[in-house]
Amino acid sequence: MPVGAIAALFLFTIRQMLRDAKFWGVAAVCLLPCVLTLTIRRFAPPATSLEQPWTLYHALLQFMFLMGLLPLACMVYGTALIGAEAESRTIGYLITRRLRRRTVLLTRYLATTLVIAVLGNFAVLALHASVLTGLDLESLPKTPKLGEWNPGHDLTVYMYVAALGAVGFLAIFSLVGLLTARPLALSVFYMVVFELIIGNLPIGAREYSLSHQLRSTIAGAIPQVTRLFELPPDLSARLYPAGASGLSGVLVIACSALLIACVLATIRELTPTKVARD
Amino acid sequence: MAVIELIQLSKWYGEVIGLNNVTAEIAPGITGLLGPNGAGKSTLMGLATGQLRPSKGVIRVFDESPWDNPRVLARIGYCPEGDQFWPNLTGFQFVVFLARLSGLSRAAARRAANEAIERAGMTPHAGRAVRGYSKGMRQRIKIAQALAHSPELLILDEPFTGTDPVARHELTELFRVLAAQDVKILVSSHVLHEVEALTRQILMIDHGRIVAQGNVQAVRRTMHDRPHAIRVRLDQPRRLASQLAGWEMVTAVSLPQPDTILFETRSPEAAYERLTALILDDGLTVREIAAADENLEALFGYLTQRNTK
Numbered sequence: 311m312p313v314g315a316i317a318a319l320f321l322f323t324i325r326q327m328l329r330d331a332k333f334w335g336v337a338a339v340c341l342l343p344c345v346l347t348l349t350i351r352r353f354a355p356p357a358t359s360l361e362q363p364w365t366l367y368h369a370l371l372q373f374m375f376l377m378g379l380l381p382l383a384c385m386v387y388g389t390a391l392i393g394a395e396a397e398s399r400t401i402g403y404l405i406t407r408r409l410r411r412r413t414v415l416l417t418r419y420l421a422t423t424l425v426i427a428v429l430g431n432f433a434v435l436a437l438h439a440s441v442l443t444g445l446d447l448e449s450l451p452k453t454p455k456l457g458e459w460n461p462g463h464d465l466t467v468y469m470y471v472a473a474l475g476a477v478g479f480l481a482i483f484s485l486v487g488l489l490t491a492r493p494l495a496l497s498v499f500y501m502v503v504f505e506l507i508i509g510n511l512p513i514g515a516r517e518y519s520l521s522h523q524l525r526s527t528i529a530g531a532i533p534q535v536t537r538l539f540e541l542p543p544d545l546s547a548r549l550y551p552a553g554a555s556g557l558s559g560v561l562v563i564a565c566s567a568l569l570i571a572c573v574l575a576t577i578r579e580l581t582p583t584k585v586a587r588d
Numbered sequence: 589m590a591v592i593e594l595i596q597l598s599k600w601y602g603e604v605i606g607l608n609n610v611t612a613e614i615a616p617g618i619t620g621l622l623g624p625n626g627a628g629k630s631t632l633m634g635l636a637t638g639q640l641r642p643s644k645g646v647i648r649v650f651d652e653s654p655w656d657n658p659r660v661l662a663r664i665g666y667c668p669e670g671d672q673f674w675p676n677l678t679g680f681q682f683v684v685f686l687a688r689l690s691g692l693s694r695a696a697a698r699r700a701a702n703e704a705i706e707r708a709g710m711t712p713h714a715g716r717a718v719r720g721y722s723k724g725m726r727q728r729i730k731i732a733q734a735l736a737h738s739p740e741l742l743i744l745d746e747p748f749t750g751t752d753p754v755a756r757h758e759l760t761e762l763f764r765v766l767a768a769q770d771v772k773i774l775v776s777s778h779v780l781h782e783v784e785a786l787t788r789q790i791l792m793i794d795h796g797r798i799v800a801q802g803n804v805q806a807v808r809r810t811m812h813d814r815p816h817a818i819r820v821r822l823d824q825p826r827r828l829a830s831q832l833a834g835w836e837m838v839t840a841v842s843l844p845q846p847d848t849i850l851f852e853t854r855s856p857e858a859a860y861e862r863l864t865a866l867i868l869d870d871g872l873t874v875r876e877i878a879a880a881d882e883n884l885e886a887l888f889g890y891l892t893q894r895n896t897k
Contacts, residue, residue, distance in 0.1 A: 312658075312691045314688060314691065314692070314693055314694070315688055315689045315690070315691050318685060318688035318689060318694075318697075319689060322685055326674065326676075329676050398672070398674075399668070399670055399671075399672040400672050400673065400674060402637070402639055402666070402668050402672060403668075403672065403686055403689070403733075404689065405638065405639060405656075406637045406638060406639060406661050406664065406666045407658075407661060407662070407686070407689040407690050407691075408658045408661065408662045408689065408690050408691040409658065409689060410656055410658055411656050576656055579639065579640055579641055580639075581634060581639045581640065
């Protein structure tokens with residue numbers, strides 16, 4: 311195993327991401343929930359109960375960030391994991407060296423996952439700070455629905471889940487990037503149909519959706535989030551299985567996607583046809 | 589033993605044929621791969637470097653399939669034809685990175701990169717970003733990355749494209765030195781004289797088929813009755829045109845554009861040699877010297893026609 315070559319590609323991938331203007335665009339988009347929070351806090355009347363900032367915090371993190379912006383960031387980078395190199399024709403340099411094609415794919419995947427996970431954690435931290443800075447939680451009246459709120463604990467849960475989401479979504483979109491020449495259309499279709507519709511229905515197929523696995527992880531660690539919306543108890547129990555952890559589910563989905571992606575990278579030509587036959 | 593073996597090798601891109609049932613052996617030394625644009629040269633090189641998979645038939649490099657085979661690929665240095673770069677890197681970083689991907693340690697990669705850059709004549713420009721390089725510099729840095737890990741086989745796709753006569757001469761010398769050090773070289777070009785300056789051993793392909801192979805002189809005789817057209821772009825074309833008109837080897841001179849001379853000769857080697865000397869002596873500012881493609885296209889047409897008869 312050429313460890314030095316793998317390390318060089320790993321560091322190169324990270325450096326390449328950070329030097330690209332696209333990364334800073336994606337980072338800015340990931341900070342949108344934070345901007346939205348600051349806007350609401352600037353113009354809305356002050357909170358009158360603990361439940362108001364709590365609802366804003368969890369709703370933005372779960373539905374805007376984890377189900378919207380994080381998958382979007384993963385879509386942008388996952389589909390381009392090999393595709394961007396193919397488009398710029400530099401893929402030829404990577405696959406004519408001492409690394410097997412699957413090693414190139416997995417190394418780039420791991421490096422990208424690390425960057426997106428750190429970015430995701432930063433975005434979660436920024437949202438946490440924007441909701442809680444200047445807020446005296448002790449002075450706000452509690453409600454029977456919420457009871458106590460431990461923001462520090464919730465922050466660690468969301469940071470963990472953001473990293474887990476990066477692992478899963480990047481694996482899925484890396485596979486999509488190798489399946490088709492137009493991966494964005496398929497990625498959007500996957501997100502809407504599988505993650506946003508099937509993943510939110512009380513049916514068996516949702517077990518294969520990352521959104522369900524991530525939500526289960528959150529619900530397992532923060533039981534109060536099952537009360538985020540006024541749902542009938544039986545439906546709430548089915549949507550948020552008590553005490554569940556999505557870790558193994560996410561890892562199974564990610565490993566399956568990566569396994570298929572590795573097979574595709576090994577058997578498929580990665581050089582664009584037009585370039586190859588010029 | 590052959591370095592590269594092609595056995596009934598075909599490559600299709602959907603309806604388009606890249607290579608068509610090619611059987612050939614590429615021996616050690618320098619082999620020139622000749623053909624007009626779209627003939628199948630890059631396809632052959634893509635297959636030899638494991639970037640493409642044969643649609644039919646077999647390709648063996650060092651007696652093994654190159655597809656996803658690090659053992660074989662580690663022994664190859666590949667210089668692609670196009671401008672394929674990570675534009676933010678400096679020339680040095682580019683070569684070091686690719687040397688590291690070839691398995692060299694950080695220190696060894698830096699040493700090897702410095703040596704390869706020096707051999708390619710890029711030391712003064714190695715610290716600059718590749719995006720600011722001229723076409724000729726880009727060619728040289730691509731050659732440096734192909735050399736850095738000391739490969740046994742160099743596969744060079746149109747390495748002379750965009751280079752000036754001096755660079756062309758220096759690169760030719762470099763390839764000769766490497767060949768003398770037992771590096772096997774497969775070099776493609778659509779310009780016959782570039783390859784002739786390097787080697788006697790050629791493989792000519794057109795429309796995905798081999799139209800001629802073997803010694804260049806034998807192939808050359810087939811085009812003896814055809815004049816060789818050379819295009820020169822420079823600042824003072826009339827000054828050069830008046831000199832060319834006096835050369836007995838030149839059969840026609842024209843000025844198709846204000847900065848371009850087109851002349852025909854039946855002795856291209858001698859003409860190129862004399863032209864280079866003249867440029868250096870007179871200090872002419874030349875932007876491009878190239879064989880006008882039509883002439884070689886005509887040769888390929890002629891060979892193809894002859895083969896199908």
